[in-house]
Amino acid sequence: MSLHPVIVGGGPAGMAAAIELAEHGVHCTLLEEASRLGGVVYRGPLRDGVHLDYLGPRYAEVLARLHGDFQDRCALIDVCLNTRVVGAEGTRALVMLDAGERVQEITYPQLLLAAGCHERSVPFPGWTLPGVILLGGLQLQIKSGVVKPQSPVVIAGTGPLLPLVACQLHASGVKVAGVFEASAFGKIAKESLALLNKPQLFLDGLSMLAYLKLHRIPMRYGWGVVEAQGEGELRNVTVAPYSSSWQPDLSRAEQVAAQTLAVGYGFIPRTQLSQQMGLEHGFSDDGYLRATANIWQQSSEPHVHLAGDMGGIRGGEAAMFSGRIAALSILVQRDVLSTEQALPLRERYLAKLKSIVRFRAAVDRYTERGAGQTALPAADTVICRCENATRADIDRALSQGVQDMASLKMRTRVSMGDCQGRMCVGYCSDRLREATGRQDVGWLRPRFPIEPIPFSAFQNLGTDALNHE
Incomplete structure (x- = not known):
């Protein structure tokens, strides 16, 4: 067994946890499937020398601080990039595909799952057309510094990511034909006081709306996608006003010319690995499955911890605090800190989390999906x-x-x-x-492997077996 804790996921939660462990002198191993750390939030451009000024100064500041703190402590962090975890052997070992496409097994005394999330897919006529893309995937294109989507772009869905991506697209030189927020403006306005729990984010939101207005990019509330049309590729998007239950009024439907449609209806925790490990799960108010964790970020198996979006979607800043709390629990389990020493640190991180949780609850209320969406x-x-x-x-x-x-x-x-x-x-x-009429309709435990494994990963198995004999 490895003597080091293992962290799955090199996003803000995994990086923050590794930093906390290193600050207390504990060596760890971090597994990340991408070629760079930072997750979908703070990964940065894929090419050196690319400056993404249009993503804003706050983004650049947090990105630089997180990666700087990590670099300062990298001597105690073994980073394995381009490494995909493809399954679990109980709750004491993981099976991974390393950067050389070899299947490896790694054991651990403590594990932190910070695997992040994936986007919620919402099917509608034409959603499989080339040119229809999920909003988070489009944002990754922008952050990569490598490619830009074909324009004009239509953005539809719900949530604060819609105007953010619209501003980033326009600032990077891409034409945005319109932004269609499914929730009514009045529903969003009702949450204003709760959204002020994070005043800087609230002000950022207002500045984004002002930017869209200044550049004459339509932002329509209570409107959503009905259909995407085209022969072999996207040509038009049909949108219509939505009722409070998200039933489209087809008598007022409009067509918008577009070569790219970015659809965003929020995110869902990546629970494939936690499900395969047999950890306890529950359902969120929005219906998605999430692994359960206590105040120390411990799962139903105390040596297996959860951080970031694994236990619910709360954003990058919250992910860092949950990662640090999980690291404190690991430090206590390893007798590096006593519970009495760890408690004040945990309470400090929890206090910072509270305002984020209240802010996120307000976002969840106004982005609550209408029942009419399933009829699309x-x-x-x-x-x-x-x-x-x-x-x-x-x-x-x-x-x-x-x-x-x-x-x-x-x-x-x-x-x-x-x-x-x-x-x-x-x-x-x-x-x-x-x-x-039931909330719990069951869930499907993923089979092994949770992701496809290339045939090349098995090319040495016969030779290895002969050598073993």
Whole structure:
């Protein structure tokens, strides 16, 4: 067994945890699937010498501080980039695909899962057309400093990421045809006091709206996507005003010319690994599955910790604090700190978390999805891209009395493809909750490996076996 704690995920949570451990003299191993640290939030450009000035001074400041603190303590952090964890062996070992595409096993005394999140997919007619992209993926294009989307761009969905990405796109020289926020303005205004728990973020939001107005980029509240059209590639987007339950008023629908449609309906924790490990999970108010953790960020297995978006979506700043709290728990378990020494530090981090949690709760309330969203797909709209299962297939299964995710999987093959349900399970569980009236409609434990492994990873297995004999 490795004597060092292992951290899965090199985003803000994983980096902050590694920094906290190093500050107390504890060596750790950090596994990151990307070629650079920082996660989707603070990864920075993929090429040296690229300056992303249009992302704003606050972004640049946090990015530089986080990476600077990490670099100052890197002597005690073993970083494994381009390393994907593809499964777990119980709760004491992980199986990973290293940078050389070799399958390796790593054991640990303590583990921190900071695997981040993935975007919520919302199917609608035309959502599989080339040119339709998830909003977070589009933002990664901007941050990469390598590619830019084809314009004009339409942005649709809900949440503070919509105007942010619109401003970043325009500042980088991309034409934005319009931003369509599904929630009504009045619903957002009701949360103003709660949003002031983070006044700088609130002011940033106002400045983004002022920027859009100044550059004549339409920002329409209570409007959402209905359909994407094109032959082989995106040409037009149909949008319409939404009711309070997100039912589109098709009598007032409009077409907007676009070559790129960026759709953003929030994020979902990446729980594939925590599910495979058999950790306890629960459902959020928004219906997504998340692993449960206590005040020390410990999972149902005390030596396995959770940080960042694993336990719920709260943003990059909150991820850093949760990562540091998890690190304190690891330090206590390793007898580096006593509980009495760790408690004041934990309380300091928790105090900083409170205002973020209140701010995030307000965002969650105004971005709460309407029930009408599940009605957007037509009968022939593909829901599960891997298995080509359509809405009609799901409707038929529900009409036959399917009550849970396992039964739906057996009837329709949803989630049986390479992505193991990342793209389709959200919509399917929404439909099941709608049909059954139950919050808990079950979940599907991912099979091993949680991501495809290339054949090249096995090319030396025969030779290794012979040498072993």
